[in-house]
Amino acid sequence: MPDAPGLELIAQELNADAEGSVxxxxxxxxxxxxxxxxERIIDxxxxxxxxxxxxxxxxxxxxxxxxxxAEPRFGVVYELMSMPRAERLRLRAALADPGGERxxxxxxxVELFPGADFQEREVYDFFGIVFRGxxxxxxxxMPEEYVGWPxxxxxxxxxxxxxxxxxxxxxxxWYE
Amino acid sequence: xxxxxxxxxxxxxxPEAPSxxxxxxLRARDLLRGDLEGPDLEQHVEESVLTTxxxxxxxxxxxxxxxxxxxxxxxxxxxxxSIVSPRYDIxxxxxxxxxxxxxxxDLLILSGRVSIKMAPVCRRLYDQMLEPKWVIAMGACSSSxxxxxxxxxxxxxxxxxxxxxxVPGCPPRPEALIYGFNKLQRMILGSPxxxxxxxxxxxxxxxxxREATGRASKEEIEAYEAARDLIASHESAxxxxxxxxxx
Numbered sequence: 001m002p003d004a005p006g007l008e009l010i011a012q013e014l015n016a017d018a019e020g021s022v023x024x025x026x027x028x029x030x031x032x033x034x035x036x037x038x039e040r041i042i043d044x045x046x047x048x049x050x051x052x053x054x055x056x057x058x059x060x061x062x063x064x065x066x067x068x069x070a071e072p073r074f075g076v077v078y079e080l081m082s083m084p085r086a087e088r089l090r091l092r093a094a095l096a097d098p099g100g101e102r103x104x105x106x107x108x109x110v111e112l113f114p115g116a117d118f119q120e121r122e123v124y125d126f127f128g129i130v131f132r133g134x135x136x137x138x139x140x141x142m143p144e145e146y147v148g149w150p151x152x153x154x155x156x157x158x159x160x161x162x163x164x165x166x167x168x169x170x171x172x173x174w175y176e
Numbered sequence: 177x178x179x180x181x182x183x184x185x186x187x188x189x190x191p192e193a194p195s196x197x198x199x200x201x202l203r204a205r206d207l208l209r210g211d212l213e214g215p216d217l218e219q220h221v222e223e224s225v226l227t228t229x230x231x232x233x234x235x236x237x238x239x240x241x242x243x244x245x246x247x248x249x250x251x252x253x254x255x256x257x258s259i260v261s262p263r264y265d266i267x268x269x270x271x272x273x274x275x276x277x278x279x280x281x282d283l284l285i286l287s288g289r290v291s292i293k294m295a296p297v298c299r300r301l302y303d304q305m306l307e308p309k310w311v312i313a314m315g316a317c318s319s320s321x322x323x324x325x326x327x328x329x330x331x332x333x334x335x336x337x338x339x340x341x342x343v344p345g346c347p348p349r350p351e352a353l354i355y356g357f358n359k360l361q362r363m364i365l366g367s368p369x370x371x372x373x374x375x376x377x378x379x380x381x382x383x384x385x386r387e388a389t390g391r392a393s394k395e396e397i398e399a400y401e402a403a404r405d406l407i408a409s410h411e412s413a414x415x416x417x418x419x420x421x422x423x
Contacts, residue, residue, distance in 0.1 A: 142328070143293050150327040158327035 001088055007032035010054070010089070017051075018043045031090060038076070038093040042107050048080060048089065049112055056080035056089055059113035064123035068153040072096035074104050074129055095129065108134040126151035232366065238282075238308065239364040240270040242357075245281035247301065250288025252315040252347040259357075264350040269357060278304040283360070285353075286339070289317035290330045302337045310364070312356055313339045316346045379407055 002010060004027040011022045011034060021040035026033050036044050048056040058081040065075040074095040081088050095104040108131035109116050120131045121140040128149035131137060139146060148155055212220050248256060259266045266272055275281040278301045290298055302311065313333050316322030319342040321331035333339055340363060343356035 141293075146292075148327075155327070157325065 001030055002032050003027075004032070007034070007089075010034070010048075013051075014044060014047055017047055021047075031088075033090040033092055036091050036093045038095055038106050041076075041078075041091070041093050042109060042112070044091065045078065045080075045109050045112050054082065055084050056082045058083060059109070059116055060088070062109075062113075062116050062119040062123065064127035064129050064151070066127060066151065066153045074127060076106055076123065076129060078109075103128045103130045105130045105132050107132050110134060125149075128152065235365045239361040242269075242271040242283045242310075242361075243273050243275045243281050244271055244283040244285055245278050245301065245305070246274040246276045247278075247284060248287050249290060249294065249298075250317065252287035252317070255347045255350050256285055256287040256314060256353060259350045259353055264354060266354060266357065269354070269361065271357065278302075279306060281305055282308065283310050283312065285312045285314050286318040286333050287314045287347075289322060289324050290333050291328050292330055293328075295330050295333075295336050298333065299336050310340045310360055311337060312341045312343060312353075312360060314343045314345075314353055314356070315348055316344060319344065322346060374407075374411070379411075380404055 007025050007027055011025050014022050014034075018040060021037050021044050022034050023037055024035040026035070034044070045059075048054050059078060060081045061077075061079040063077050065077060067073055067075060072094040074097065076093045076095065078091040078093075079088060080091065093106060095106060098104060106129065108120060110120065110131075110133075117135070118140060120134055121136070121138065123129050124131065124134075124137055125139040125142050126149060138144065142150065150158075209217060248254075258264055260272055260274060271283070278284070282305070284298075284302055284305065286298065302309070311333075313319045317324060317329065318333045319339075321329055323346070325331070330336065341356045341360045343352055345352050348356070
């Protein structure tokens with residue numbers, strides 16, 4: 001991980017090269033994170049991957065988060081790794097819920113990191129975040145005809161209630 | 177005796193003798209009977225011949241040569257694998273031959289949680305099996321969803337296929353699965369084992385979930401007593417039958 005000054009340095013260089021791409025930084029538990037403007041995510045990833053001296057060429061993970069009830073609600077998190085620097089860097093793009101039937105959208109990074117293909121499909125599958133320009137934006141783990149985005153925090157847990165006989169005083173004759 | 181008489185009638189080295197048919201009949205009967213006659217023969221038949229029905233004989237054969245499918249779903253499959261090991265050895269009950277194709281299998285053991293994506297696969301495997309076929313739901317997950325009360329797991333495999341035996345446990349020990357298998361065998365034989373209360377003479381000691389007052393309702397008491405009388409009458413009929421009873 002870059003230390004806190006190193007993280008600020010990266011953020012400043014990024015903002016100098018791509019205006020308005022980094023909205024903030026934070027450094028906690030020895031881990032640095034850039035909060036990125038979701039409209040500029042591809043510019044940031046490309047800059048980090050291709051700039052000499054940075055070389056974050058390995059996307060070790062891409063995942064979605066639902067921060068309900070926070071606003072903006074969704075986050076897409078990119079975990080990058082630089083082999084030459086032996087350092088990891090986290091990017092977070094916050095996405096607002098457009099409301100209604102519409103889904104939040106962000107650009108795909110499959111052209112930069114081909115390994116992101118399945119991971120973006122997984123984020124789509126569980127959070128309903130659409131990756132614009134993805135070559136094959138379908139569900140990957142849930143059945144294709146499944147309705148809903150099961151890892152969202154407002155999705156019902158499902159299953160069936162199980163009540164044991166020691167619940168009897170609490171809920172008399174629950175079996176009826 | 178009769179044998180000498182027969183030999184005199186038709187020597188064995190002359191099978192094409194003229195009075196052919198009758199002689200052959202007598203010789204065949206003689207071979208079947210052996211040397212016994214009269215009351216000796218009656219006693220021999222009584223002691224060594226067993227009469228039964230076709231259905232029972234068929235059930236006996238089926239119950240003792242079950243071919244389970246090689247089919248594991250989750251962690252219960254580890255326990256299921258060990259029932260064929262020498263330590264637990266389901267070969268004692270004639271089911272050591274796990275078939276890798278559902279078309280050759282009689283028994284499907286659902287060993288683990290069934291996700292909603294796996295459910296159609298299980299159903300298809302079951303449909304591909306030839307009749308007669310049986311299913312054991314092994315463990316809490318395939319019986320009721322178990323700890324996986326969520327969006328991804330079917331809450332009990334009997335929602336999409338018929339299940340004959342449920343084995344509780346998480347996972348059940350191999351002994352438990354073998355016990356469930358023995359229950360299935362009894363079911364196939366047509367004499368389902370009513371359970372441990374019968375073997376331990378504990379019928380009538382059931383504890384009933386009551387209302388918070390601790391009093392059972394009148395209907396509950398009546399249903400319970402009717403069930404107990406029914407079980408007791410079955411018991412006495414069974415013990416009479418095993419004692420020999422009136423013919």
